[in-house]
Amino acid sequence: MSHLFPTxxxxxIEPVHAxxxxxxxxxxxxxxxFTSGIGVCNLGHQPPSVKSVIEKQLNQFWHVSNLFEQEGQEVAAKSLAEAAEMDSVFFSNSGAEANEGAIKLARKATGRSKIITFEKSFHGRTxxxxxAxxxxxxxxxxxxxLEGFVYVPFNDFEALxxxxxxxxxxVMLEVIQGEGGLYVGSELFLKQVESLCKQYGALLVIDEIQTGIGRTGKPFAFQHFNLNPDIVTSAKGLGSGLPIGAIIGKEYLNEYFGPGSHGSTFGGNxxxxxxxxxxxxxxxxxxxxxxxxxxSELVFSLLQSQLNRESIVKEVRGLGLMIGIELASPVQPxxxxxxxxxxxxxxxGDTVLRLLPPLIMNKEELEEGITIICNTINEMVYA
Structure with a gap:
């Protein structure tokens, strides 16, 4: 009998080494x-350089609380802010926590409570x-x-x-809906969302929990579309397997997140x-x-050349090394x-195969894995 909740x-499979x-x-x-710990291990498992700095920190201190200044946090915040072309950062322990904080900040900064999100989106389980x-x-x-959320179809500007x-x-969105089926926002739609937010004085909040930290070939996926969000959330790939999340925001939001407004005991450990x-x-x-x-170009080229037209594939979509293969039948088999x-x-979702290989995977490994995937899919033809 397991004493774990069956969630x-x-x-x-029980890993003993990675x-x-x-x-x-x-x-x-x-x-x-091809999972990267669900988009977490972007540098692969046990990247030596990350392991080295963790070991160094283990010999200095593990926790002192956020009542103390910590140079490491300042360095990390600067790196995140500069990469996102934004200004200020709050560290949490997870993506869900980062999204919770973003919701709080958006409501407080605007004095409004309603937030629009999208059908098939996923923002966490808190x-x-x-x-949302x-x-x-x-x-x-x-x-x-929680009251105040409105859901509209993704890529449907009229509904929004x-x-x-x-x-x-x-308006809170994922540039690519990861858990919802690897649906990519169209450039026109995303720019229309940004324009509409400015028109009505609403904040544009972009959830980059899965798409950020290089997954799509840029630091953040919104940068493929030249968007200018007010708030961005990050987690997953940020810590190479250690639990960390972040809210990244514009400087004008600082006044709404002053002392006592938000916090986390372990955030920014x-x-x-x-x-x-x-x-x-x-x-x-x-x-x-x-x-x-x-x-990414190699993977999409391999998929295009190796997947038979007679296979059960309906569509291949994605960006960078975040790839979805939609099938005409359930994906679990x-x-x-x-x-x-x-x-x-x-x-x-039920019918989409999601590929999230480590960003360090080399050409030979990608070719080997994609060939196995394509050959297996090609065998699953209609009876």
Whole structure:
């Protein structure tokens, strides 16, 4: 009997070692990892440079509380702010916490309470973040949600415009809806959202929990579309596996997040901050990001050339190394066969195969994994 709540539909795999782009289970079987810990291990498992700075921090101090000045936090905040072309940062422990803080900040800064989000969005499982999420299945059984959220179809400007008004505090969106099925926002739609927010004095809040920290070939996905958000949230890939999240905002928001307005005992923990600083140092390097874009071109080219027209694939979409393959049938059977063949991948909804390889995966590893994936999909033709 397990003493864990059964909140996860776990794979029948127990890792005993993970390094680079591979995971080894307790039977000795080795898997090539196209999950990156759900978009967390962007530098792969146990990146040596990150491990080194963590070990150094372990020998200095682990926790002193946010009542003390900490140089590491200042360095990390500067790196995040500059990468996002913004100004101020608050550190949390997770993406859900970052989104909770963003909701608080948007409401306080505008004096309004209504927030528009999108159908099929996912913003987390705490009450505010869950309320912001545009998926009913996430909310079932938990009673009334936090009031004030309005949900409209993604990429539908007319629907958004109908709901927009002087009572809207913010529009909150993912540039790519990760959990909802790897739906990419159109450039026209995203620019229209930004313009509408400015027209009504609402804040543009962009959830970059999964899309940020180099995943799409830029520091943040919104930069592909030249957007100018008021608030950006980040987590997942920020700490290379250590728990850390962040709210990044414009300078004018500082007055609304003064002493006593928000806080977190463990937010910006020194060990997590050390990991984040080294992670950003490597990923925010232009040469590194150029290689991510080159790898993305390779992956999409391989998928286009290797997937048979007779296969069950309806669409391939995504950006950078965040890829969705929509099937005409449920994705779980495919995931099971891929695991048997030594490839780990993820679902995004019921029918989308989600690929999130480590950003460090080399050409040979990408070709090997994509070939196995394509061959397996090609076998799943209509009967």
């Amino acid at each position: 996860y539909a776990r794979m029948n 390094e680079g782009c591979y995971i080894t289970d307790k039977t000795g079987k080795r898997y090539i990892d 009450f505010g973040a869950m309320s 999420t545009g998926q009913d299945k996430i909310k079932q059984g938990f009673g009334p949600m 415009e109908t709901e927009m008004g002087q009572d809207i505090a913010a 020194p060990i997590a901050i050390s990991a984040a600083n080294q992670t950003m140092k490597e990923i925010f390097n232009q040469e590194f990001l150029l290689k991510v874009n080159e790898k 495919l995931l099971t066969v891929l695991r048997e063949r030594g490839v780990l991948a993820l679902p995004a």
